[in-house]
């Protein structure tokens with residue numbers, strides 16, 4: 204069974220730079236739970252709780268699905284006996300909004316989601332992270348068919364416990380994928396997002412995290428340009444406090460077939476106190492001459508001139524700091540908004556992120 | 562003479578262990594406008610930052626009193642709440658913080674620190690629009706991020722707007738005139754003159770006598786090598802315009 208305590212600690216270098224799939228003992232997948240074959244006009248919410256997977260009422264009614272309840276004992280027993288990971292297949296039709304809500308999960312859950320988007324469809328997925336006492340091992344395979352588009356919001360309402368989030372996105376020609384992640388980190392959080400782009404695709408990846416003391420989060424973006432004329436963008440902003448550990452590995456890979464690729468990557472990191480730690484690893488692997496690629500990584504402290512200026516007008520130090528952090532993250536969300544459409548965090552969520560609350 | 566609003570007593574200021582202000586004395590009585598002139602690098606901005614409480618400007622001797630109270634124990638925002646205001650020589654650009662909401666937050670913070678009721682939003686809007694109009698600041702500039710992409714002169718007018726809105730007891734203007742065109746200079750000077758009040762004082766740092774034609778000072782001081790080396794009436798500024806600082810720097 205999935206035992207979070209067996210995971211190496213956050214400061215183990217070898218683990219940090221490896222891939223989940225190399226390091227975790229991937230069980231074979233044998234059993235499937237199909238959520239449905241025709242999720243035509245779904246605005247569903249899947250709730251993942253300690254006692255199993257539940258589909259909420261509105262998912263049932265709107266998606267005409269035969270709901271399946273999976274109980275924790277079943278999951279555990281199955282894992283003990285067969286070493287399998289429960290899988291869930293989700294098919295997204297014309298314009299579906301699906302919520303994957305792990306916020307009521309308190310135990311440990313390994314899960315694989317296989318998500319398929321139909322040709323030319325437009326869908327969105329909102330993911331809510333699990334509670335601080337949960338361990339979540341999540342593998343998400345996404346197939347975006349020709350001309351389809353997916354917006355994915357990954358959003359932690361509070362600090363997580365353990366999370367390994369490994370999302371593999373395979374994009375057919377002329378498809379687009381937009382991703383926005385806002386995180387408070389957790390005891391151990393590693394999020395990996397890999398996009399494989401055929402020709403004329405778009406991938407726009409945005410992420411911000413605010414790690415309070417003692418929290419951890421590693422983020423890895425990998426974008427593979429495997430076809431012609433695709434564009435990608437990675438934009439990451441991190442705020443890290445004393446004794447928190449942050450990481451961002453961003454890779455742009457352009458294969459020989461990736462002529463006329465445009466790919467950009469930028470990360471900005473603010474270290475709030477002396478003991479804050481960030482590992483940054485921007486990487487370009489380019490096997491094609493006809494490309495436009497750039498990357499930039501900036502690490503610094505909160506702008507002291509700006510802090511002085513705000514305070515000199517009477518704004519107390521803590522409030523001035525909050526204002527600057529809000530501005531820092533709102534810049535990220537502003538950049539993401541044209542790509543994320545309606546799938547953007549609320550103002551309250553943004554405030555919550557800026558304050559770095561529990 | 563009325564009570565002193567600002568008293569700088571035997572002040573010594575260091576930046577990174579380097580002495581910049583050295584045994585400086587200055588008194589600005591309530592209701593008066595004093596000008597400070599002096600060569601580049603004399604320590605004028607250092608003095609103004611030290612008064613505002615900017616970290617890194619270490620006060621290693623002497624005292625600064627605002628309205629009779631030492632402000633050395635107060636941090637930057639507490640000094641603002643006590644009535645100190647500094648219009649910066651180089652206003653800071655802050656992306657992501659809208660000009661108007663910054664002003665509103667500042668006013669609310671000051672009211673809170675002083676235990677006052679906060680101004681109603683309608684009243685704030687009315688006032689900010691009226692002051693902006695008087696300073697020829699467009700509504701677009703009010704909505705934009707604080708100082709971001711503002712021209713040099715627009716930044717200085719925006720400092721003047723903050724001065725008008727925050728209505729401090731003691732306003733220090735560090736080269737607010739530089740970067741302003743002739744019309745804007747008059748507009749800003751008129752703004753300052755409108756604010757002259759028996760309960761408010763100004764310390765105007767400038768290189769140009771021209772500003773002092775519009776804002777007529779009660780006294781002019783020459784700051785050179787970290788201390789006041791000469792004081793006089795408005796005439797002193799005109800003399801300096803002719804003769805320069807050579808006589809003072811040699812001293």
Ligand SMILES: Nc1ncnc2c1ncn2[C@@H]1O[C@H](COP(=O)(O)OP(=O)(O)OP(=O)(O)O)[C@@H](O)[C@H]1O
Nearest residue numbers: 576577579581599600601602603604605606607608
């Ligand atoms: N951070 C710093 N580190 C070292 N020296 C500094 C620092 N800041 C200012 N100084 C020095 O302190 C001296 C006074 O500078 P200040 O900015 O106060 O001059 P000023 O009188 O305002 O000049 P100006 O008329 O050019 O504005 C200068 O010699 C300057 O180089």
Ligand SMILES: [Mg+2]
Nearest residue numbers: 605606607650
């Ligand atoms: Mg100066």
